[in-house]
Amino acid sequence: MSGTGTFGFTVHPRARLREDLARAWRPLGLVPESVYDAALRRLPLPPVTMAGVQIGGERVGHIVLVPFGARHLLSDIEGGRRRVSRAVDRAAALGADVVGLGALTATVTAGGATLRGRSDIGVTNGNAFTAAIVEDQIRMLLPHVSARATRAHIAIVGASGSVGTAVTKLLARDPAEARLTLIARTAPRLEALAASVAGDVDVTVALSIDAVRDADLVVLLTASADTILGPDHLAPGAVVLDATQPRNTSPALATARPDVLVVDGGIVSIPSLRLSGGEIGLPDGRSYACFAETAILALTGHRGHFSIGNPTLDQIDHIRDLAVELAHLGFHAAAPTSFGAPVVLERRATVIA
Known part of the structure; x- marks a missing residue:
């Protein structure tokens, strides 16, 4: 070199x-x-x-x-x-x-x-590379999530941020078999982002993290000094991809919700x-x-x-x-881990609404 x-x-x-x-x-x-x-x-x-x-x-x-x-x-x-x-x-x-x-x-x-x-x-x-790796991980995880409808529901928290915007555009450029909910705290940028990809992917917006409650895959991309995702936020069997630093999930989440899989993102x-x-x-x-x-x-x-x-x-x-x-x-992208421990991805049960 x-x-x-x-x-x-x-x-x-x-x-x-x-x-x-x-x-x-x-x-x-x-x-x-x-x-x-x-x-x-x-x-x-x-x-x-x-x-x-x-x-x-x-x-x-x-x-x-x-x-x-x-x-x-x-x-x-x-x-x-x-x-x-x-x-x-x-x-x-x-x-x-x-x-x-x-x-x-x-x-x-x-x-x-x-x-x-x-x-x-x-x-x-x-x-740029963070968005690329997160997209790779999302596409890796999708076959393993439990879908509550005919298409998986992906919620992107922090969607209007730098990485969130890029990941949203990547998923719209090569549309996955999923619908997106984009979540952020301020409406104008979020709505503009949704409008820019609406012709390529099924997309809705929300201003509260409560909107992840029926998501099959939750992608965390928001900047925060504290844990923002709790056990009560998540649907049964949800998968969480936490690509934040400091991270927005705690090991206590895995203890409180053993049905939920938290995957370390952006590794x-x-x-x-x-x-x-x-x-x-x-x-x-x-x-x-x-x-x-x-x-x-x-x-x-x-x-x-x-x-x-x-x-x-x-x-x-x-x-x-x-x-x-x-x-x-x-x-x-590294082999998947959860709070640093290796995990084996298995097909999770599918629920048709």
């Missing part, structure tokens, strides 16, 4: 600050949660080079930790943007050609739009992937799709920005083509 570029990838502590900061340095797990909450809010902490990245046995990138928790990022957007910008400075100083925005570091920068003016480093939010297989010095909550050989997009761009010599704001279908097709070039390294 000599002659290709290197990358940085920004992450942040998620819901449990102590647990996530201990991934960067184990002794940090000894500090009380309340101390971290106060410190991250009040102190101008610098970004931390958390881990080195190896793929194919070569050092190809760095993980840079933004010292701001998920709730902090969502409650102080301007403060979050400043901290993300400093983390991008760190990635550039490390020699990265491109930087990927992980989890809510993409959300607070408007999908990277606030960093568009940078010419020293390329920026991507990773949403990519890169068998030779190793992190040195820290970890991001996934085992060796697996990454989030936004991370994988950044790696793909660097390993294929991309320069400049890529996915900023909403990815286009052309960008999604292009990143898929680049992933095919790197097929010897993996870069495809």
Whole structure:
């Protein structure tokens, strides 16, 4: 892989600050949660080079930790943007050609739009490959869902967001045997998205997560610092694809609803992937799709920005083509897991309404 570029990838502590900061340095797990909450809010902490990245046995990138928790990022957007910008400075100083925005570091920068003016480093939010992998997973799961009608019902939560919009358009471009309910909090963008695909797929919209109650497959793509999907929201035998970080489901859901299958979304297989010095909550050989997009761009010599704001279908097709070039390294949807544990997909009972 000599002659290709290197990358940085920004992450942040998620819901449990102590647990996530201990991934960067184990002794940090000894500090009380309340101390971290106060410190991250009040102190101008610098970004931390958390881990080195190896793929194919070569050092190809760095993980840079933004010292701001998920709730902090969502409650102080301007403060979050400043901290993300400093983390991008760190990635550039490390020699990265491109930087990927992980989890809510993409959300607070408007999908990277606030960093568009940078010419020293390329920026991507990773949403093009995330949309591609989520589409692959949806089509993989559809034969295994229990349908309450003649066609499966897919509910996409966070449909008007960057990934949700792209996934909706992908499903409409090559229509699946399913009907869609698009769910988001604000109507205008949601209704415009539905209107743009209405000629290709059966689609309705809703403003409340309660609309997932009769869905066979629920796809979670919304940015939140907290769990938003509870056991009372779901139909019997529903399948949930949670492609959010921080994730919007809890292991308690699987305990309360053993009939429901929760599948980890947006996970990519890169068998030779190793992190040195820290970890991001996934085992060796697996990454989030936004991370994988950044790696793909660097390993294929991309320069400049890529996915900023909403990815286009052309960008999604292009990143898929680049992933095919790197097929010897993996870069495809990982085998399905549920809260990290492998699952075997079986045909679930079909109920005809």
